[in-house]
Amino acid sequence: xxxxxxxxxxxxxxxxxxxxxxxxxxxxxxxxxxxxxxxxxxxxxxxxxxxxxxxxxxxxxxxxxxxxxxxxxxxxxxxxxxxxxxxxxxxxxxxxxxxxxxxxxxxxxxxxxxxxxxxxxxxxxxxxxxxxxxxxxxxxxxxxxxxxxxxxxxxxxxxxxxxxxxxxxxxxxxxxxxxxxxxxxxxxxxxxxxxxxxxxxxxxxxxxxxxxxxxxxxxxxxxxxxxxxxxxxxxxxxxxxxxxxxxxxxxxxxxxxxxxxxxxxxxxxxxxxxxxxxxxxxxxxxxxxxxxxxxxxxxxxxxxxxxxxxxxxxxxxxxxxxxxxxxxxxxxxxxxxxxxxxxxxxxxxxxxxxxxxxxxxxxxxxxxxxxxxxxxxxxxxxxxxxxxxxxxxxxxxxxxxxxxxxxxxxxxxxxxxxxxxxxxxxxxxxxxxxxxxxxxxxxxxxxxxxxxxxxxxxxxxxxxxxxxxxxxxxxxxxxxxxxxxxxxxxxxxxxxxxxxxxxxxxxxx
Ligand SMILES: Cc1cc2nc3c(=O)[nH]c(=O)nc-3n(C[C@H](O)[C@H](O)[C@H](O)COP(=O)(O)OP(=O)(O)OC[C@H]3O[C@@H](n4cnc5c(N)ncnc54)[C@H](O)[C@@H]3O)c2cc1C
Ligand code: SF4
Numbered sequence: 001x002x003x004x005x006x007x008x009x010x011x012x013x014x015x016x017x018x019x020x021x022x023x024x025x026x027x028x029x030x031x032x033x034x035x036x037x038x039x040x041x042x043x044x045x046x047x048x049x050x051x052x053x054x055x056x057x058x059x060x061x062x063x064x065x066x067x068x069x070x071x072x073x074x075x076x077x078x079x080x081x082x083x084x085x086x087x088x089x090x091x092x093x094x095x096x097x098x099x100x101x102x103x104x105x106x107x108x109x110x111x112x113x114x115x116x117x118x119x120x121x122x123x124x125x126x127x128x129x130x131x132x133x134x135x136x137x138x139x140x141x142x143x144x145x146x147x148x149x150x151x152x153x154x155x156x157x158x159x160x161x162x163x164x165x166x167x168x169x170x171x172x173x174x175x176x177x178x179x180x181x182x183x184x185x186x187x188x189x190x191x192x193x194x195x196x197x198x199x200x201x202x203x204x205x206x207x208x209x210x211x212x213x214x215x216x217x218x219x220x221x222x223x224x225x226x227x228x229x230x231x232x233x234x235x236x237x238x239x240x241x242x243x244x245x246x247x248x249x250x251x252x253x254x255x256x257x258x259x260x261x262x263x264x265x266x267x268x269x270x271x272x273x274x275x276x277x278x279x280x281x282x283x284x285x286x287x288x289x290x291x292x293x294x295x296x297x298x299x300x301x302x303x304x305x306x307x308x309x310x311x312x313x314x315x316x317x318x319x320x321x322x323x324x325x326x327x328x329x330x331x332x333x334x335x336x337x338x339x340x341x342x343x344x345x346x347x348x349x350x351x352x353x354x355x356x357x358x359x360x361x362x363x364x365x366x367x368x369x370x371x372x373x374x375x376x377x378x379x380x381x382x383x384x385x386x387x388x389x390x391x392x393x394x395x396x397x398x399x400x401x402x403x404x405x406x407x408x409x410x411x412x413x414x415x416x417x418x419x420x421x422x423x424x425x426x427x428x429x430x431x432x433x434x435x436x437x438x439x440x441x442x443x444x445x446x447x448x449x450x451x452x453x454x455x456x457x458x459x460x461x462x463x464x465x466x467x468x469x470x471x472x473x474x475x476x477x478x479x480x481x482x483x484x485x486x487x488x489x490x491x492x493x494x495x496x497x498x499x500x501x502x503x504x505x506x507x508x509x
Contacts, residue, residue: 001025001096001097002025002026002027002093002094002095002096002097003025003026003027003095003096003097003098003099004027004029004086004089004090004093004095004097004098004099005018005026005027005028005029005099005100006029006031006086006098006099006100006101006112007028007029007030007054007057007101008100008101008103008108009030009032009036009050009051009053009054009274010050010104010273010274010275010399011101011103011128011274011275012053012054012057012231012274012275012276013128013129013130013275013276013278014057014060014231014276015129015278016101016128016129017129018101018126019061019064019066022064022065022066024067026066026067027067027068027069027089027093027095028058028061028066028067028068028069029069029071029086029089030054030055030057030058030068030069030070030071031071031076031082031085031086032051032054032071032072032073032076033071033073033076033080033081033082033085034073034076034077034080034212034214035080035081035082036082037073037209037214037216038080038214038215039107040389040392040393041215041216041217041389041393042216042217042393043216043217043218043358043359043362043393043394043395043396044206044209044216044217044218044219044220044221044222044362045218045219045220045221045225045227045361045362045396046216046362046393046395046396046398047209047214047216048202048205048206048209048220048222048225049225049227049229049270049362049396050274051072051073051205051208051209052200052202052205052225052229053228053229053230053274053276054070055070055072055205055229056229056230057230058070060230069089069093071085071089072208073208073209073212073214074208074211074212077212082108082111083111083115086098086115090119090121095121096121096122097121097122097123097124098116098119098121098122098123098124099123099124099125099126100112100116100123100124100125100126101125101126101127101128102125102126102127102128102135104128104315104399104400104401105399105400105401106318106319106322106323106400106401107400110323112125113125128275130275130278130279131279131312131315132157132161132279132280132308132312133157133312133315133316135315135316135319136316136319136320137316138153138312138313138315138316138317138319138320139316139319139320141153141156141316146418147417147418147421148313148317148418148419149421150309150310150313150419151176151177151309153309153312153313153316154176154177154305154308154309154310154313155171155176157308157309157312158171158176158308161280161283161308163283163287163304163308164287164290164297164300164301164304172290172297173297173301177301177305178250178297178298178301178302179302179305181250181251181298181302182250182251182253182254182298182302183253183254183434184251184252184254184255185255185433185434185435186252186255186256186257186260186263188257188259190248191260192259192260192262192263192264193240193244193245195226195262196236196240196244197226197227197228197233197237197240197267198226198228198233198236199224199225199226200224200225200226200229201222201223201224201225202220202222202223202225203222203223205222206220206222217342217359217393217394218358218359218360218362218394219359219360219361221361227270227362227396228270228271228276230276231271231276231277234268234271234276234277235277237266237267237268237271238266238268238271238277238281238282238285241266241267241268242285242286242289242294242295243294245264245265245266246264246266246286246289246294246295246299246300246303247289247294247295247296247299248264248299249264249265249266249295249299249302249303250296250298250299250300250301250302250303251264251298251299252264253265253302253366253367254366254367254434255367255434255435256350256367256368256371256372256431256434256435256436256437257435257436258349258353258435258436258437258440259436261357261361262363262365263365265365265366266282266303267363268282269396269397270396270397272307272311272397273397273399273402279307279308279311279312282307283304283307283308286300286303286304287300287304311402314401314402314405314406314419315401315402317405317409317418317419318400318401318402318404318405319401321405321415321418325404325405325408325409325415326385326388326404326408327385328384328408328414328415328416329383329384329385329414330413330414330415330416330417330470331378331381331412331413331414331467331470333378333381333382333383333384333412333414334381334383335380335381335382335383335503335506336382336383336386337377337382337383337386337387337390338506338507338509339507340352340355340507340509341355341373341390342359343355343359344356344358344359346509347441347442347443347509348376348441348442348443348454348455348456348509349437349438349440349441349442349443350372350431350435350437350438350441351372351373351376353437354368354372354373355373358373358394358395359394361396362394362395362396363395363396363397364395367434369391369395369406369411370410370411370424371424371426371430371431371434372431374387374407374410374411374412374424375424375425375426375456376456376459377411377412378411378412378413378423378424378425378463379425379456379459379460379462379463380459380503380506381463381466381503384407384408384412384414387407387408387411387412388403388404388407388408388412391403391406391407392404392407405419410424411424416470417474421474421476422474422476422477423463423471423477425460425463426456426460427454427456427457427460427461428443428445428446428454428456428457429445431445431456432445438454441454443455445457448461448494448495448498449494449495449498450498453498455502455509457495458495458496458498458499458502459499459502459503461484461487461492461495461496461499462495462496462499462500464477464480464481464484465484465492465496468481
């Protein structure tokens with residue numbers, strides 16, 4: 001039976017059982033399409049990286065002997081709808097069956113489901129063979145509960161996958177979580193390892209993207225592209241991380257510095273999210289490094305927690321909350337993003353460094369995303385949906401299933417605390433403790449009031465005051481409300497008027 005199998009741009013899993021057998025009657029279809037480049041404004045490197053990786057994947061399948069139909073962006077410009085092209089190819093090649101892999105985004109999942117049901121030929125949907133849990137497993141773990149504590153889920157995952165376990169009940173090191181030891185500031189030692197990543201010239205694909213008039217932003221880096229576009233490159237990146245960075249990952253996981261933009265982070269999210277790497281192979285490599293004495297438990301546990309815990313948990317939150325999660329706005333925030341989110345041109349050094357780095361590399365590490373841009377957006381009351389679309393566009397690893405719960409839930413508290421036990425906000429004191437950003441900033445991190453006072457400070461207290469009704473009963477932030485209550489009324493009034501003034505000229509901060 002002649003079968004058409006669709007492969008989406010984030011389904012580049014070489015180890016998928018689909019590819020075990022070569023069959024002349026099975027056609028693999030790849031489509032580069034405006035529908036997928038235009039649903040938000042994307043960073044140039046994201047579009048470039050996905051197209052390049054799709055092309056490499058298709059070439060590898062062809063070399064293996066598989067039948068491949070590849071529609072590059074130049075060919076699909078007359079119609080931006082994915083379904084149109086699937087339909088065309090099904091007819092042109094007289095296929096008798098349509099098959100696709102479960103999409104990870106609700107939008108595509110719904111679109112393909114409706115299409116498959118409308119077909120007169122049989123259709124089948126198969127698993128991506130990538131995640132360690134099913135879509136609704138996390139929801140099952142937390143059935144009937146108001147708060148979904150990631151730690152509860154993470155411990156179950158450690159046990160069921162037998163990762164860092166001493167027997168089947170006790171964690172190695174007698175502790176499940178070394179989070180408290182993952183918070184050192186970085187003072188320049190050890191030096192950040194060199195960027196070992198292969199440089200690729202993707203100018204030809206970039207030209208095709210421009211010819212198709214796809215709007216993007218950020219630096220395309222088309223002549224010196226560094227994100228992996230094949231599994232072989234992704235495996236080299238994994239080797240590099242395990243050898244040179246994992247040993248220090250834990251210590252400096254939360255650190256921020258002007259002098260090292262990557263620090264000891266893995267840079268594996270793009271390869272993982274496009275499925276070039278399998279999460280279990282990454283976890284097992286980290287575990288082996290611990291067993292071999294190459295990396296300490298604090299680092300290895302901290303790293304494994306992100307993938308075995310957070311990544312799977314976040315995906316489960318997404319599937320349990322969609323559709324409609326992207327509309328949540330618990331705190332009723334409605335301000336537009338200031339224009340400098342697209343340029344990095346702000347006098348606030350923490351934000352200008354993070355945004356400019358994101359524009360340059362399509363990457364910021366977790367604490368930059370959470371405690372710099374996310375923190376400011378929440379303190380300033382920016383609209384969570386706009387914040388979500390900005391994150392979805394700018395980061396190379398941003399796919400809605402992982403980006404949306406991180407942005408809306410963890411970072412913007414827009415779901416009212418399903419995922420985050422408290423809003424992740426801080427004044428300048430935290431940023432100054434964790435970074436060297438404040439030392440050379442235009443603003444004074446110690447001041448709350450005055451022309452040079454750091455905006456984070458008055459916005460921080462104004463945030464708690466503004467949201468008393470929604471937040472004051474949360475025990476995890478009780479101390480902030482105790483301090484707020486102790487504040488002299490004239491001091492609070494001065495802080496609130498400073499915050500009001502700052503928000504009125506947010507575009508010039
Ligand atoms: C507001 C916000 C938006 C985010 N958007 C995305 C996104 O679009 N795509 C994305 O993959 N991650 C997202 N994250 C999570 C995290 O910031 C990135 O996974 C990480 O920065 C990727 O860089 P890395 O590979 O160097 O990660 P490392 O710091 O080396 O961590 C290792 C791996 O753990 C996983 N991981 C770590 N934290 C998380 C998390 N909170 N949720 C899910 N997986 C995690 C990733 O796969 C990552 O590659 C977001 C976090 C925040 C606060
Ligand atoms: S002083 Fe304030 S604005 Fe400047 S870097 Fe520090 S926290 Fe950011």
